[in-house]
Amino acid sequence: MDFKFSSRVPNVDNDVVGEILKVAGDPEIISFAGGLPAPELFPVKEMHEAADKVFEKHGAEALQYTAAIGNPHLRELIVERMQTNKEVTTTVDNVCITTGSEQSIDLVAKMMVDKGDVILVEKPTYLCALDVFRSYGAKVVGVDMDEEGMKMDALDEKLSEYPDTKFIYTIPNFQNPTGRTMTAERRAKMVELAEAHGVTILEDDPYGEIRYSGVAVPPVKHFDKNGTVVYMNTFSKILAPGMRLGWIVADKKFIDMFVVMKQSADLHSDNLSQFIVAQYMEDNDLDKHIKAISDVYYERASLMLKEIDEQFPAGVKHSNPEGGMFIWVEVPGNVNTMDLFNNCVKHNVAFVPGEPFYPDEVIPGTFRMNFSNMKADQIHEGVRRMAAAIDEMMN
Amino acid sequence: MDFKFSSRVPNVDNDVVGEILKVAGDPEIISFAGGLPAPELFPVKEMHEAADKVFEKHGAEALQYTAAIGNPHLRELIVERMQTNKEVTTTVDNVCITTGSEQSIDLVAKMMVDKGDVILVEKPTYLCALDVFRSYGAKVVGVDMDEEGMKMDALDEKLSEYPDTKFIYTIPNFQNPTGRTMTAERRAKMVELAEAHGVTILEDDPYGEIRYSGVAVPPVKHFDKNGTVVYMNTFSKILAPGMRLGWIVADKKFIDMFVVMKQSADLHSDNLSQFIVAQYMEDNDLDKHIKAISDVYYERASLMLKEIDEQFPAGVKHSNPEGGMFIWVEVPGNVNTMDLFNNCVKHNVAFVPGEPFYPDEVIPGTFRMNFSNMKADQIHEGVRRMAAAIDEMMN
Structure with a gap:
């Protein structure tokens, strides 16, 4: 039947985030798009x-x-x-x-x-x-x-x-x-x-x-x-x-x-x-557990930042977080990061484009990368793939 | 500070149900107001x-x-x-x-x-x-x-x-x-x-x-x-x-x-x-577990109905549920069941008055009694107390 939904219902034909996460869930793809904590650290x-x-x-x-x-x-x-x-x-x-x-x-x-x-x-x-x-x-x-x-x-x-x-x-x-x-x-x-x-x-x-x-x-x-x-x-x-x-x-x-x-x-x-x-x-000592999580995330964040610095093209900027789960990247030259996302997917790597994070005016050329649930080899290989895709877009 | 709440926020000065449940939570009171399953039957x-x-x-x-x-x-x-x-x-x-x-x-x-x-x-x-x-x-x-x-x-x-x-x-x-x-x-x-x-x-x-x-x-x-x-x-x-x-x-x-x-x-x-x-x-066999719950609730419902028939004044009607957790009672003579509730509380027994269950026009003299979480002695004594309070209101 045809349901009479309310005006609160979002326009799902335009569900960019859903689409991104769907693509990012492909097991062939190294995904920096998520925001999941590392399950191997859960105190099971x-x-x-x-x-x-x-x-x-x-x-x-x-x-x-x-x-x-x-x-x-x-x-x-x-x-x-x-x-x-x-x-x-x-x-x-x-x-x-x-x-x-x-x-x-x-x-x-x-x-x-x-x-x-x-x-x-x-x-x-x-x-x-x-x-x-x-x-x-x-x-x-x-x-x-x-x-x-x-x-x-x-x-x-x-x-x-x-x-x-x-x-x-x-x-x-x-x-x-x-x-x-x-x-x-x-x-x-x-x-x-x-x-x-x-x-x-x-x-x-x-x-x-x-x-x-x-x-x-x-x-x-x-x-x-x-x-x-x-x-x-x-x-x-x-x-x-x-x-x-x-x-x-x-x-x-x-x-x-x-x-x-x-x-x-x-x-x-x-x-x-x-x-x-x-x-x-x-x-249990929850603080000690949080320290253990933070130590692992520190390693992963440091590695991702190092790889970004080494592999991304000159002119790319990034945040230097002192904690948390995300790095924010800015690419010069008004790159449309939805296009960049699509190009990255061809290289089997994903991130979240900046657009949906902006409430009104969008600043182009920005995107988010997650490191908390990524092993070292994934970070190394994923950043390498992204660098190749960015290179293609900027040249 | 003064918070600027939305129009969705209910008028809590008029929270009849909250007041009823608060009173009904008094350990001195036998409360037929709740809707809780019997915890002794949980398959812990x-x-x-x-x-x-x-x-x-x-x-x-x-x-x-x-x-x-x-x-x-x-x-x-x-x-x-x-x-x-x-x-x-x-x-x-x-x-x-x-x-x-x-x-x-x-x-x-x-x-x-x-x-x-x-x-x-x-x-x-x-x-x-x-x-x-x-x-x-x-x-x-x-x-x-x-x-x-x-x-x-x-x-x-x-x-x-x-x-x-x-x-x-x-x-x-x-x-x-x-x-x-x-x-x-x-x-x-x-x-x-x-x-x-x-x-x-x-x-x-x-x-x-x-x-x-x-x-x-x-x-x-x-x-x-x-x-x-x-x-x-x-x-x-x-x-x-x-x-x-x-x-x-x-x-x-x-x-x-x-x-x-x-x-x-x-x-x-x-x-x-x-x-x-x-x-x-x-x-586990969930159906078998549900049968065990139903058997206990049947005993409690039957006892409550028997006590109501024996102790409530003539002219009081009630539903005859074949399952579930509630009995619906109708008292003759346009009794205001909020007043009856207040009188019952004086007798250390509680139920939920009918008024808040009505979306628009209220039919007076109705109320809900729960039996699922009530032991036999509570049912016996609680109905006795209610009968006394109803008697006072009807005479």
């Missing part, structure tokens, strides 16, 4: 031990419904981590467990955005966030960024230009897609500007703890004394994404409404997985 | 064994991201069950795993409903579905029902009255809140009417397999030859709700779009739990 044995304990001690409870706000013990452990690892002081009443960051973004958008409302984002930014924001009718406006993150003079200008801004969406650490990190000064300034304009900040911090060089910068939330910042994080990159568990930290008034929205979305997040992760954190 | 040992196997055989895979449509093996098992237990012939490409029924309802509403669109529902119906539909701006219109489910002449009338109807939402088996089951004739007729009007049917079947008397009726989906029916079910009532896993079965065109919407909501449902449930189904 430790998670199994944690699951055993949960079934033995809390079996029926973990299989029953629970409160939408989430497992109290897991929220306590998150409160502790927010203090020790993030310099953010909070309470269990300010923490809600979510079914991963994608849900956090979706529910915040649903509860904040009416058709035509403005959301300010880094230019470029996480493309799935753009899709979610648009599904609620938001007008997404890009704010210029440089190597030090979103530019505060540009933000100030946009806040004045769009007084109906509902929130600023930022990924301050090892940003997706650029890998860049915002300076502490700009974070403090962002809070100041948001407060002056009465605008909320949605801080997305999935990669913050995957730091392998440089010095940690406290989150934007650290500089917030008035509940302006809604902070979100996830276990996907520091532990395992398959369990779909994330969390938000926010003002109590915000959390109360968020919990109502979450209840309408999926009642609560997987209770068994919440118990298992809490047990894992109780019995 | 078998689920633990299944989890062990998953960690041993598929550990890293189960902890990694997966496709939004869900675990292929679990979808195969669902296809088999749809055939053997539901007389519905389908394929894995027509099945999408969801994060429970609440998510299925939410995503179908999001992808179908624009502000002002009409959804036709049984009068009364599942109150959380009403909340979700309204959050997308739907105009929800009630269709009269009797002991045999939604009335087809009334449906035909409403379909003609509201040509902009997006879908009909129905719970054909042991309906929430009434416990009633729609006849096979009406199910076939519903498909016929929906097709004549070009309207989709959303069939919600969480309780269908919890049948303890009478003869099973095939789902509405069974009568559908043209993709008119979107069928949804869940593991919450037949296995365990804590894992938040449900599924939908629909036309391929619908599934393709649903998967896009799901990806924006939470990327995919908990992968570890999907593996565990598939392994459980592989190693």
